[in-house]
Amino acid sequence: xxxxxVILPKMGESVAEATITTWLKNVGDTVEAEEAxxxxxxxxxxxxxxxxxxxxxxxxxxxxxxxxxxxxxxAIIGAEGEAxxxxxxxxxxxxxxxxxxxxxxxxxxxxxxxxxxxxIAAIEAPNFGESDQFYSPLVKSIAKEEGISLSELESINGSxxxxxxxxxxILKYVENKANGVVSVAPAAINPASSSQALPSxxxxxxxxxxxxxxxxxxxIEMDRMRKIIAEHMVVSKHTSPHVTSFVEADVxxxxxxxxxxxxxxxxxxxxxxxxxxxxxxxxxxxxxxxPMINITVDGDKIIRKKSINVGMAAALxxxxxxxxxxxxxxxxxxxxxxxxxxxxxxxxxxxxxxPDEISGGTYTLTNVGSFGNVMGTPIINQPQVAIMAVGAITxxxxxxxxxxxxxxxxxxxxxxxxxxxxxxxxxxxxxxxVRKVADYLEDWDVNREI
Numbered sequence: 098x099x100x101x102x103v104i105l106p107k108m109g110e111s112v113a114e115a116t117i118t119t120w121l122k123n124v125g126d127t128v129e130a131e132e133a134x135x136x137x138x139x140x141x142x143x144x145x146x147x148x149x150x151x152x153x154x155x156x157x158x159x160x161x162x163x164x165x166x167x168x169x170x171x172a173i174i175g176a177e178g179e180a181x182x183x184x185x186x187x188x189x190x191x192x193x194x195x196x197x198x199x200x201x202x203x204x205x206x207x208x209x210x211x212x213x214x215x216x217i218a219a220i221e222a223p224n225f226g227e228s229d230q231f232y233s234p235l236v237k238s239i240a241k242e243e244g245i246s247l248s249e250l251e252s253i254n255g256s257x258x259x260x261x262x263x264x265x266x267i268l269k270y271v272e273n274k275a276n277g278v279v280s281v282a283p284a285a286i287n288p289a290s291s292s293q294a295l296p297s298x299x300x301x302x303x304x305x306x307x308x309x310x311x312x313x314x315x316x317i318e319m320d321r322m323r324k325i326i327a328e329h330m331v332v333s334k335h336t337s338p339h340v341t342s343f344v345e346a347d348v349x350x351x352x353x354x355x356x357x358x359x360x361x362x363x364x365x366x367x368x369x370x371x372x373x374x375x376x377x378x379x380x381x382x383x384x385x386x387x388p389m390i391n392i393t394v395d396g397d398k399i400i401r402k403k404s405i406n407v408g409m410a411a412a413l414x415x416x417x418x419x420x421x422x423x424x425x426x427x428x429x430x431x432x433x434x435x436x437x438x439x440x441x442x443x444x445x446x447x448x449x450x451x452p453d454e455i456s457g458g459t460y461t462l463t464n465v466g467s468f469g470n471v472m473g474t475p476i477i478n479q480p481q482v483a484i485m486a487v488g489a490i491t492x493x494x495x496x497x498x499x500x501x502x503x504x505x506x507x508x509x510x511x512x513x514x515x516x517x518x519x520x521x522x523x524x525x526x527x528x529x530x531v532r533k534v535a536d537y538l539e540d541w542d543v544n545r546e547i
Contacts, residue, residue: 103174343513353543
């Protein structure tokens, strides 16, 4: 049978590379078409790559822990017993042949130079454990080979996600250093992408004092996703001056309506009707009323997004957080929103999301009420400018206004917390937006058909 290369697929507009985390198949194993053969990790999400065809794994081209580029061959599938043949030949060696008469001297010089380089690299190899930044295995390898210290590495302005240093960045730094130029230009921001690179926290910011570790303690190394979340949160607070407005909404109509229709909805659609798609529907409606909430900032320019893509923060069993995105939420009815929300939430819990499904968000919803919290002050999901937290729905005595007069009754109440970027969203806009969301919830039609 013809041999087939397993290509690292395109995984989103802003994803150019991925780390090979775990090979699920070894050389000699048989695989079926569409069967997962490798787990990969990007700056956005962990996912799997399926086999493009049935056959036998002849060769694994990328080791675990190494970084592969989108479009690069990572494995070869063929018939059992075949010898693997890579269709793209390996790059030719850049070393030039020396005249035969100088061969012995040249080899001797190379041995000396290699020994010196190895010794220098061993002395100057950076201790990445001392850095609070994430570097891919490939970047670490290049830094060690080129004798780049940790302080030099941290001074490089990365062009990757969240200002991360990429292979291109470090190779450019090496080239500039060889030419006597050690400064690196800041990474350009692509305003067309919602996953644009984020500015790194300023180096002048005071670092936390070193801690003396003793006694009965346990040291836990952050996993890859937690490091990304931590960096993303710090960058957001450095980027946006956060302001939070609060509104308490009477959601009695929503609660009563859902209780009335949820069983019929499950029978009819085969889906559980939660509050999340209801919240997303009213947020999308409010964004249409206040489109300047649906923006990003590029320097002194404001970029207004026409698509309303609402992210929903989802807690994972690992304790980490991920934000799948409902694209064009304003184009979906409540049934469509419910199906998309349930599907994304289920695949998020099972680590089956694709990179495209957690990118492109223009506004984010987080439900702190699912943990019993009545309100929160959420951190903006950059490069967006606003995020809303919905609190727990609780029964409270409240004043009920009627044409016949006021009375006190038991109502279902919920706090909405709206954090926004005060560079571009003033208190009037931020406050009116969250009030409009509350109005839509309070005016919910209890006779609405499903």
